[in-house]
Amino acid sequence: MGLTKETARIGFIGTGVMGQSMVRNLIKAGYELHVYSRTKSKTDELVALGAKWHDTPAELARETNVVITMVGYPHDVEEIYLGEAGVVRHAQPGAYLIDMTTSSPSLARRIEKEAALRGCHSLDAPVSGGDVGAREARLSIMVGGETEVFDAVKPIFEALGTNIVHQGPAGAGQHTKMCNQIAIASNMIGVCEALAYAKKAGLDQATVLKSIETGAAGSWSLSNLGPRMIAGNFEPGFYIKHFIKDLGIALQAAEEMGLETHGVKLAKSLYGQLAAHGKEDKGTQALYTLYI
Incomplete structure (x- = not known):
């Protein structure tokens, strides 16, 4: 079992903020790409780079032996894979189906x-x-499924990320991503409150960042999203609406396991306030606007 750049025909479904860059990196790595998106115009630049457009997920599945999805919500994933016109029903025998959606x-x-x-x-x-990680092919990829399947497609993952870890059987990748989102949820609140505190104290926020981002308070959100907050840049690297979705999944899974996640509940409530005020399409760093 194994794939090479010569034998892999990759179909990619979902070319939004993340998917666009991921497809570009796969093309750059030398893979044959086929694409589908509900909004065809989102694939125009990718087609110009050599990707082949397909009118439906089923058509894409029939002409590829690897299908990767990066879509919005679990109901989208379910429809794309398990619907009557879905990928599972129309994929070639032996095909590799890789859902990279949270x-x-x-x-x-x-x-x-x-x-x-x-x-x-x-x-x-x-x-x-x-x-940023998608654009620079530096994603952290958390994988659930059989070891042999992971090994067969690992070279494809290596064109997309630098931290690629097989976490266990099916579902383990998604559980690991929930751990990631849980850690981010409370950390994002801390980042916003720290920068709001710095502003109220009359400090230069950028100078404060220089001191705290390399110490014990350091985090990806502080270093990468802190400057965007200071600059008033709330455009999405990751949509608030998708983070609310993720936090909902985490809360449900935690409840099923009998685990209380107080930070997740608070974060979901705060992001819900932003969504209620029409900011669901802003980036997660827009949480800062609740404090200023």
């Missing part, structure tokens, strides 16, 4: 089961690193 661990297990019944291989492989 989705539900239980859905990942369902997809693997249905894919296996049709002779296909499935992985859940959500990512972290935001728009």
